[in-house]
Amino acid sequence: MEDTAYISTPLGIAKIIGDVEGISSIVILNSEEPLTDIIPETLEDAVYQLNEYFEGTRTEFSLKLNPQGTEFQRKVWSALEKIPYGRTVSYLQLSKLLGDTKAIRAVGSANGRNPLWIVVPCHRVIGSDGALTGYAGGLHRKKWLLEHESPHKQQSLF
CATH class of the missing domain: 1.10.10.10 (Winged helix-like DNA-binding domain superfamily/Winged helix DNA-binding domain)
Incomplete structure (x- = not known):
């Protein structure tokens, strides 16, 4: 089962979805969602790295990714x-x-x-x-x- 987290970014609320296989989705929403209080362990690194990116201290990501597509x-x-x-x-x-x-x-x-x-x-x-x-x-x-x-x-x- 995939975990979901909602975090605040300078561009709006980001919705992050993933599981032990990797991050499958990161999108910025055009709507308000309640922010996630406790970030699921499978998403902690993604949240941490995105926050660093927005702070201007990260220029590359090192995440396990699992996008679904052709x-x-x-x-x-x-x-x-x-x-x-x-x-x-x-x-x-x-x-x-x-x-x-x-x-x-x-x-x-x-x-x-x-x-x-x-x-x-x-x-x-x-x-x-x-x-x-x-x-x-x-x-x-x-x-x-x-x-x-x-x-x-x-x-x-x-």
């Missing part, structure tokens, strides 16, 4: 994990990495079905023209994540 989707998600923190790639570049530039739509579709937001960084994939295209969590969250990871932080004038 072989092609898992191949795309695996490629997403190789995009370095603070960097972006286009859907076309991602398709080339996977060996088939004609698969750009399928790659985009698999990217959009990524069940492990943030940890499998689908937010780092942008349009070929640099545009922030599609993000299941909303473009405002994608923009926030990319700015959070940017090595060039905006400085306040005041």
Whole structure:
């Protein structure tokens, strides 16, 4: 049986699902849920690492992952994990990495079905023209994540 935890993040409430086989889902909700008081042991590391990410002290995740998807989707998600923190790639570049530039739509579709937001960084994939295209969590969250990871932080004038 899978465990579930709800935690607060700067982007909203995150719902984390997993078991001894690994984390199967991390999504940011568009609704309010009661926060989890006692985090299940199987999810403790995920909660800890996500908190570090949002605090700006973690740039890579080391979690046991268990996303459910087709072989092609898992191949795309695996490629997403190789995009370095603070960097972006286009859907076309991602398709080339996977060996088939004609698969750009399928790659985009698999990217959009990524069940492990943030940890499998689908937010780092942008349009070929640099545009922030599609993000299941909303473009405002994608923009926030990319700015959070940017090595060039905006400085306040005041």
